Amino acid sequence: MLSALFGSPDQWPARDLIGYSDEFYAALALEAYRAGVFPMPLDSEAMGWWSPMQRGLIPIDGVRVTRSLRKMAKRYSTTVDHAFPRVMAACGSPTRPDGWIDSRIRTAYSHLHRTGWVHSVEVWDADGVLVGGLYGVHVAGLFAGESMFHDDERGRDASKVALIRLVVELAAVGVELLDVQWLTEHLGTLGAYEVPRAEYLRRLEHALTLPTLPWTRFGPLTGAELLAEHDAVAAGRGVLRLA
Template sequence: MTQRSFEQFFKNPRTWKEDLVAVGGDFSVDRLLYAYKHGIFPWSEDPVRWYCLDPRAIFDLKRVHFSKTVLRKVKQNKFRISFNEAFPIVMQGCSYREKDNTWITPGFIQGYAELHRLGWAHSVEVWNLENVLVGGVYGVAIGKFFAGESMFSFESDAGKIGLYHLFDKLKQSGFTLFDTQQLNHVTWQLGAYEIPKLSYLDRLERALGDGRPWVIPTSLG
């Protein structure tokens, strides 16, 4: 589809008053990139529903609050941290729910795996001493903007440890906006907060910059 086609498909978040801005379409790379560049993200597959929330939850990368327990586990180096080693498996881990239905359905995994293959989506993996994946985080990076999609923990705090290392890399790379979409108990404890949609869209426009994919720094810490 062309830029004009996407403009016709999605409501303009700057003028549209509702959170839901489109229904339908697919998880093609071009559609996903257009959506993220305009503050829009998908939240279901059948049908695909696209949202731009007001208010919007974000992190200030300089004011993230990790508990003493998490920071102690980071310093103990009991986990191996990797980037982009197991992207689809991280998404599958994030999709696991004991009771509730997940929004990370097969179409999401297929679409975002293609984003990952082309360098736009990234994962952080947390492995235990037996080299078993026990936690992870994934999201989309464009310019100096990162959209955090989901994280999981199969061992206590493993997802937060992955998030700690993700934040560290983003700060090394000079990122200016981390979108976490909607507040929940975990993100609130970590320091996420809400801003008006129009303020978010202004920050997003500045953070996108040249719109290049993220090249992750190779050094840890």
């Protein structure tokens, strides 16, 4: 059942920004996802609450992995929840254009990570350098992707590889709705598409009936192992259990 934290969606304005508040903390952010809403600062004082009129989604079993991406993936290894502070710091780097991750976001999502609601994926090169990653919120059958990054010099396609690892893990815990907020050109190359707000909320309501299963697969996967697991997910065979 959708949270009523923000009232009835029928009463929301017909724009992406549905409201704002001076108050912001981890539990409030978590409940917002159950209402189909996510936080993003408007300025240093006001927290904006957003529910896009057109919501970006990626199919768990339909991530587009091109031949060139498969080649790049073999250069990296991936882990889960090994370096969340570093992933968040990279995603929130002040050098990034249109950066929005401020101290309020870092504090709240770091708390949600410690309590098991937020997860990170890390991508490492052959020298053990962190070159890409992402993080997001897992609630029931929903994973809400918040941000991703790659190292411009060493991490070509590393954020895309992080997404491959993510969908493998989401398949393992029964997540069916991968929310990426807005469709971008970058995400579109990976198979992302848009649905209207009402359709997103309908899918979310079903996703919230599913259990929030614990993540247990944190260790490294080589690129070849990751691609094998992804291919199993894409073929509808679930997740391979590697010895």
